[in-house]
Amino acid sequence: MPPPASGLATERRRYRRARARRSTLVALASTLVFAALVGWGLTSTPGWPRVQQTFFSPSAAWQALPQVLAGLWLNLRVLVVAEIGILVLGLVIAFLRTLRGPVFFPVRALATGYVDLFRGIPLLIALYLIGFGVPALRLQGVPTDVAVLGTVALILIYAAYVAEVFRAGIESVHPSQLAAARSLGLSHRQSLRLVVLPQAVRRVLPPLLNDFVALQKDCGLISVLGAVDAVRAAQIEVARSFNFTPYVVAGLLFVLLAIPTGRVADVLAARITRRQEAG
């Protein structure tokens, strides 16, 4: 139980609460005025009726929603499978790149070459090469399903980015940590696993979530191979009706998808800050 507050402290708290209430009200009012001004300015433009009919038609949105949602389901499945593959492959490559000792030079060189190649090549080109090139080999047992091949291409490209994020995290852990771990009798592998990696992963979580949001949207690019994702489903509807509303529907769905990731990143960042301040 805290000791009872003095009269002065109670007075101070009351004053602060009043100020906070006032700030909230001012923010609310200014937001409403701002929104009203934007809305009024927009609807007063001479082209607004055409824009409203072409981009914000409720009936077109309702008509396109089932197809766009069906496409989004493909996006989500590809996203989950790809993200798992990316994290595993990215971590392996980052680990290979941080190996020390002259013996491992070829491994390091290979890992560096991998990152240079797949971080440099445009995703669309990789999709075309893998999605249309691999089936052309006509090998037995190699999948021809475009969703599978597209996911493979996404994993190859994104793993190169994520490997660099992981490597930055690993290298950001101060060498004294490794030295301390070794002096406690841990082997090199143990000190990496128990001391370096936990700190590294925690530090790079925000940039990893950033890449995750980027991946959410890039998953749709597998549609160039013939799969119908949310954006492609919207495009088909647009082509049928010449009304652009389905694009807006797909865009909003992707925003909704990205918001939880953003909040998770915020919470994680706040937790890391709290822990660092705690000691």
Next chain:
Amino acid sequence: MREVTSFGLRRLLAPAVLAVVLAAGCAPAAPPPPPAPAAPSCPPGALPTLTPGTLTVGTDQPVYPPWYVDDDPTNGQGFESAVAYAVAESLGYPKDKVAWSRVPFNAAIQPGPKTYDINLTEFSITEERRNAVDFSTPYYDVKQAVVTLGTSPAANAAGLAELRNAKLGAQVGTTSYQAIVDQIKPATPPAVFNSNDDAKLALTNGQVDAIVVDLPTAFYITSAELDGGKIVGQLPLTGGTPEQFGIVLDKGSALTPCVSGVVDRLRTGGTLTALESQWLSSAGAAPELR
């Protein structure tokens, strides 16, 4: 009176508010031109075009035979290039007064100001699309055809029912895709490609069993592009109404009645038929699938 004043004030303030609230440089463009007069007056060579004295014709990039040849609309070769020059000529714009503008699909149908006066890119006329753009009277009646390879499981299909279990593909934004969905009703959803080139590649890779394209394109790619390519057959009409290509114009364009009048004259005069047999002659049979 009060309403008039407030409306005037609103009109007056709107640009200022926009400039303040959004950003500089976002001021509204000039108001759209007044609607076309009921009786078309089409002074030859002096229509209200984008650039006075010049007719700007839009088409996609790239464009394919037999509609255009060598991805060069200015050469007058290919059916749509020839039709465009015939229409321009009849409107009073000889060949040197025709400019071409390359317009991707989405740019051609967006609601803002257009970069072309007329657009010929195999646009099929539908009532729903009329909400967004103007169409001239049709210049070509088109049918859809199923194309495959001799080695494909779909090669010997004799009817729509036998195609139902095939993996089919089409180019995005085409009525070919709609034809698959509406008429063949396949068991697996069709694959959708950015272009017919990608669709052909997927076909030769065995990733799809057959693709659907318009009939003239089918004749062209089976004879000139696909090794062992084969037309399975053409799709029947839906609901008895033929699918027709029309020239696309901006919604409410003053040119629409003039262009429609010219297309009608070219049809009754036999020009369209002549151009069809010159550029779209079919070198083989395509049985109708039922």
